[in-house]
Amino acid sequence: MRNESIIIYESIYNGNTKKIAQAMAQVLGCRSINSTNAMNIDLNQYKSIGFGSGIYFGCHHPLIFKVAEKLDMSEQDVFLFSSRGNPRLGKYHEQLKKLLVEKGKKLLGEFSVKGYDGTGPWSIIGGGNCGKPNERDLKKAAKFLQDHMPQYCVPDCYKQIKTRLSVKEGKVNTYTVSLGETQVVLKGDLLTFNQNDCIGCGKCVDICPLGIIDMKEGKAFSLKELDCTICQLCEKNCKERAINLHFNWRDAIKVAIRHGKRKSL
Numbered sequence: 001m002r003n004e005s006i007i008i009y010e011s012i013y014n015g016n017t018k019k020i021a022q023a024m025a026q027v028l029g030c031r032s033i034n035s036t037n038a039m040n041i042d043l044n045q046y047k048s049i050g051f052g053s054g055i056y057f058g059c060h061h062p063l064i065f066k067v068a069e070k071l072d073m074s075e076q077d078v079f080l081f082s083s084r085g086n087p088r089l090g091k092y093h094e095q096l097k098k099l100l101v102e103k104g105k106k107l108l109g110e111f112s113v114k115g116y117d118g119t120g121p122w123s124i125i126g127g128g129n130c131g132k133p134n135e136r137d138l139k140k141a142a143k144f145l146q147d148h149m150p151q152y153c154v155p156d157c158y159k160q161i162k163t164r165l166s167v168k169e170g171k172v173n174t175y176t177v178s179l180g181e182t183q184v185v186l187k188g189d190l191l192t193f194n195q196n197d198c199i200g201c202g203k204c205v206d207i208c209p210l211g212i213i214d215m216k217e218g219k220a221f222s223l224k225e226l227d228c229t230i231c232q233l234c235e236k237n238c239k240e241r242a243i244n245l246h247f248n249w250r251d252a253i254k255v256a257i258r259h260g261k262r263k264s265l
């Protein structure tokens with residue numbers, strides 16, 4: 001877990017904003033906590049802070065403001081996010097933005113998505129923005145961070161490999177790449193395990209529906225990455241962000257062909 005960023009959220013209605021906060025925390029490799037917990041920690045130790053909540057009566061949740069008010073005037077990067085019922089964001093972020101700017105913070109960007117809303121007139125039609133935020137919205141949240149604050153995102157070391165080896169059944173390719181001063185060891189191509197970040201918790205081993213992930217000397221890897229169905233459960237559930245999938249559309253089609261003849265798990 002990297003400790004340079006933190007995400008603070010309130011999500012009192014339907015957990016819509018919590019979903020965004022958690023997806024963002026994955027990309028930044030940081031913690032996401034609610035504002036009550038945030039009141040008890042020293043936020044000045046973080047280089048970047050994300051503030052987000054549902055929009056309730058035209059602005060962020062009052063507890064988010066309380067946390068922001070507690071900040072000192074030190075230099076820090078901040079970003080704002082929200083989920084809302086209204087199709088348009090309008091001026092919903094303005095009050096919080098003003099407060100943070102007054103505190104001398106640098107605003108890196110703001111992000112908002114539509115979230116399920118069953119209040120007021122929406123109740124007549126069984127709710128608006130049903131199913132939102134959805135997977136696509138979570139991807140948009142990730143892209144927002146990569147576009148606006150790439151320096152804080154967990155780097156994908158696999159992209160640095162110059163000569164990639166062919167993937168073979170029963171064999172795992174191992175690469176070493178430099179990340180600043182650190183030498184990072186990666187195992188696998190389609191399913192890449194960062195051996196430096198893996199803490200050997202075994203969650204990926206347990207969660208993989210095809211049981212293709214193994215553990216050796218407390219580190220995860222796969223000898224059967226060609227069997228991967230790209231369900232992404234391992235990647236999404238790795239709290240250390242030690243797993244990255246690297247597939248293109250050709251690989252995705254190969255998966256369909258490879259598994260097409262399967263009759264059961």
Ligand SMILES: Cc1cc2nc3c(=O)[nH]c(=O)nc-3n(C[C@H](O)[C@H](O)[C@H](O)COP(=O)(O)O)c2cc1C
Pocket residue numbers: 010011012013014015016017018053054055056057058059083084085086087114115116117118119
């Ligand atoms: C009490 C209340 C007030 C709301 N006020 C607004 C509003 O002023 N504008 C808007 O776009 N959505 C409004 N909404 C809808 C929420 O912003 C939306 O459902 C949001 O996704 C909730 O996030 P949460 O599930 O993280 O709490 C309101 C919802 C509630 C429950």
